[in-house]
Amino acid sequence: MSRTIRTPRTPLRRPRRAQQLIAVAAGGLLVLSACSDDSDDSSADTDTAASDSTDTAASGDALATAAVANADGDELGTATITDIDGETSELSVEFSGLEPGMYGMHLHAVGTCEPDSVAPDDDSDDPETGDFLSAGGHLGSDDHDHPDHGGDLPALLVIENGEGTLSVTTDRISEDDLLDDDGSAIIIHEDADNYGNIPERYAEDGPDEDTLSTGDAGGRQACGVFE
Incomplete structure (x- = not known):
């Protein structure tokens, strides 16, 4: 097989x-x-x-907060200053109910917001009166001209819906400036701020005293005391 x-x-x-x-x-x-x-x-x-x-x-620690209102007492929003590192701070504002436009906004040296009032340093026989003049001049205006005051800020842009927000970092102010014996306030003005910029073609001698003091930002439409 x-x-x-x-x-x-x-x-x-x-x-x-x-x-x-x-x-x-x-x-x-x-x-x-x-x-x-x-x-x-x-x-x-x-x-x-x-x-x-x-x-x-x-x-960050909130150094101070202000409730901001117009001369009629209508609340428009708040401003808050927050410490960042002991040397710089952040200012944040949120407003509504304003007319659209660009407005000067500053920190002022006296924490008093009175409609139809007199400036605290006006001791004349016929003092000027106006809304929120009680808040005095810009914070830190004794040492510098505008726009180098401690209280000088970027302009506030209010958009078509009436809202305006701003956040800015500054090293020009301290808690002692804000909360000293006479306090401080934030003011929204009625006009734009020119920051002392007056070209020679408009004024050969440059900006005048009013411009170097206020930036020609006009009257005061809103105010808030920092607390």
Whole structure:
């Protein structure tokens, strides 16, 4: 009887080219995985940094806050001054109910907001009266001309819906300035502030005393005492 001899099958082998492609693909997956991990770590670091920054800003100590109203007593909003690092502070304002436009806005040296009042330093026989003159001049006006007073600020832009917001960092004021014996106030004026900029083509002698004092920002339409 004859027997059939079966030859053991040789295991199939992938061609060398296929093995190389598989190796390359595997390496690519490892690289992508590593990049993904790095990206996740970077994103997490960025999120953490942003969160820390927000927490730091939010944790600042409020030095003073003012409720701002017009001469009729209508409340328009608030102004808050927050300490940042002991040397600089942030002023944030939020107003509504104003006419659209650009208005001068300053910190004033006396914390008294009285309609139809007299300036505290006006001792003349016939003193001028006007809304919120009781708040005196700009904070820090004894040492500098406008716009370098401690209380000088960027203009307030009120948009069409009557709202105006502003946030500015300053190193010109301190808690002692704001809350000294006679206090301080924030004033929204009726006109824009020219910041003492009077070109020679308009005035050969430059800005006059009124311009260097107030920036020609006009009357006072709103006031708030810092507390």
